[in-house]
Amino acid sequence: MPTRNTHTYDVIVIGAGPVGENVADRTTAAGLSTVLVESELAGGECSYWACEPSKALLRPVLLRADAAHVPGLAAAVAKPLDVDAVLAHRDRLSADWKDDGQIEWIKSAGIDFLRGHGRLAGEREVSVSTPDGDTVRLRARHAVAVCTGSAAALPPLPGMAELRPWTSREATSAQRPPHRLVVVGGGVVGVEMATAWQALGSRVTLLAREGTLLPKLEPFAGELVTERLREAGADVRFDVSVVAARRVGNGAGEIRVTLSDGEVLTADEILFATGRTPRSQDIGLDTVGLRPGDWLATDDSLTVTAVPGDWLYAVGDVNRRALFTHQGKYQARVAGAVIAARARGERLETGRWAPHSSTADIEAVPGVVFTDPEIAFVGLTAREAERTGRDVEVVDYDIGRLAGAVQYRPGYRGRARILINRDRQVVVGATFAGPGVAELLYSATVAITGEVPVERLWHAVPAFPTISEVWLRLLETRRDS
Template sequence: MTDATEYDVVVLGAGPVGENVADRTRAAGLSTAVVESELVGGECSYWACIPSKALLRPVIARADARRVPGLSQSVQGPLDAHAVLAHRDYYASHWKDDGQVGWLDSIGVDLYRGHGRLYGTKMVAVTSPDGEHHVLTARHVVVVATGSRAVLPTLPGLDTITPWTSREATSAQQAPGRLVIVGGGVVGVEMATVWQALGSQVTMLVRGDGLLPKMEPFAGSLVAEALAEAGADVRTGVSVASVERGADGITVTLEDGGSVTADEILFATGRAPRTDDIGLDTVGLEPGSWLSVDDSCRVDGSNWLYAVGDVNHRVLLTHQGKYQARVAGAAIAARAQQVPLLETDRWGAHAATADHDAVPQVVFTDPEVASAGRTLAEAEAAGLRVRAVDYDLSSVSGAGLYADGYRGHARMIVDLDREIVVGATFVGPGVGELLHSATVAIAGEVPIERLWHAVPAFPTISEVWLRLLETYRG
């Protein structure tokens, strides 16, 4: 290996999370290097958030337009699949990372391409694609921001097919004639929405009793209803026993003895941390494990190792990972400069409190699902004394103007002891843009009596806030 090169901070992984850590530490005056084995910009930029939303946007726009009088008759034809995929390719930068590499260079962060592994305390060994070796040492910290990967189940016959994961589903160059999707979480329902609209016959195979199991039950029910109306075959309470590729495609055999035939099969069945080959064993940690951290994202039991984003398993969402990166960057800089952290300040710059209390998420299906904070089940499991307040979104004036035949539902979870909102879920067209108001109310712990004075504009879908508050007061 070459002689070691020293930096204040070394970051493993140049996805959105690693980029944000590097940005924050570099802005604080700390020399920073980033190691990346694939594309700078990571999963989100090329195989997840960005390409999936580029695919979904035309689908949702058409669905909205079909509900507007005077416009609906103009958008009854099929989507131009070629144009939709070209739109996706553009937003995925045609899977080239020149722009993001240039950004790293512009902020003074050194990029090392190749596979990085911890090499003992505060040391990282990098093997570049051409076999060159580098050793990087950190004066202060090493940050693990390597993200997560899709998990494939252990099934008989899996080695006879080339299954899709989220990567293939978001980067495919044509719509398969028949697509089976195993799993009913966010990836499953979003990809069902996309490929059904682009011409695939979609069959969803879901082990549980509904879609979107981590959200309020009505969310999954409304999405399942809409997918079925669009032509998808949504089956719940079923499990896959085996798969096999034959002359007619992929035969998926179910545990109940039934079968489905497909041209492609997408497994959307969970994620695992990309920590199996990054040298965790050299610092006393278990390879392939999720890394437990405190609220500053410092790995438990360490004073020099941080884990930010998916790898710490707190919240597997890009925006929360970037939030953690800002928190970690501030904490790393403060500790490097020997500035005392206010460990008791739960809403301070050095604590990722929102990961516990105010996580927002949007599922870009038709209808959209938007949630922040806790579900009713989560609040009750946490021991809170709460009340769920429900309202039919179709009764809101702005919803009816937004779309003919608007269908949707809203729920607000109120902590009765503190008289604050601790959770909110909205389902319906256009509700994603409602969500930040809920996030602010939850993160800010705004008292119900004060929310009365946040007057929603008329006639907008946001008027649902007034209706929820009126329902709560009775």
């Protein structure tokens, strides 16, 4: 295999998803020569197989659910969704799985791009196997940032290769709805894809190993999602797992799924939404003393703690701090600032509010589950507070009692909860469940991150009639309790 001469850059970034792109953008803007290495599509998982296509599938579903409850619109949306139009819209938002636009942006930002599989090859060294069979050697003067993300984790069932199951990638890029779809996993990916494909015409069976959907969130979130999925026609089952699955007809036909309770289901496709694993198996970790396939632990500067010399960074999913695109991009901004400061020989400004410390990926991580109803959450849950010994006051409110909620959707069903630290009198957790609640999330994140005193929140006046008035009602409920 021919090897080209070594090329030297200030910074090498392995992985050109949103995280890697943001690291490269920051270091380039700081005057550091930077190269992005990508083995698949520039733009990464989020652009082609996760955030963008999944929300393109879900947006028509959620809009239709809202419209079906609004007087004057119900009849207009009584027909099934136009599946071809929804999938074509998904394809457009996924750029038809071509990265020409991303490559154009990378070049316009002054970043070099190299397509190929990048592997660490020692301290500040990266070897890239290109599609044409060449090997390109890269050397970094200052930093190498690993931004390779995560991949779907599959259970250790026999015959997985012959089964050809869906992961999140196939679930967001499928070109037609399967007639019968079994979804394994009651987390975010499982409930979102069950919501989407049930509305697009599949007969969905959702299997949850635990006794609730969305088990990491407040219990009422999973209860409301379960209720709506069942109303939509999905078969939702709890406390059950898959012990075997196989395709019949020489591996080309339907799937037989054997459950832990002995029942056998028949499906056309099966989606395993059972967690994530780091994409670090084949990136040369052994050449720097790390174990291939591991998550990469970092400090708050995103520097890999097990490698000396402050040159190796792990940013985004691969460090397991917070597996969200928006959190990875936040980390990328911090990592870019750290790399630039160290390259200039500056002393890092560290601490909770410093640009060189990644803390918001630990203390106040916001997330949205785009189901019907939507679930928005940030900070602690009541269960987490109890487990960690935090003294909190739990305040609940029925969002459906708000005038703004009734305007949004007659018969609105939803719930809000905030957790207030008794000693400091600040909000430390918030969960909202109901149609349209995603837009409440930033205000909750600001309240938690900024440690706004509860007494000061009284003076943040919500407009009437909007769902944001729930903040006022939560504070009134607390005062009157």
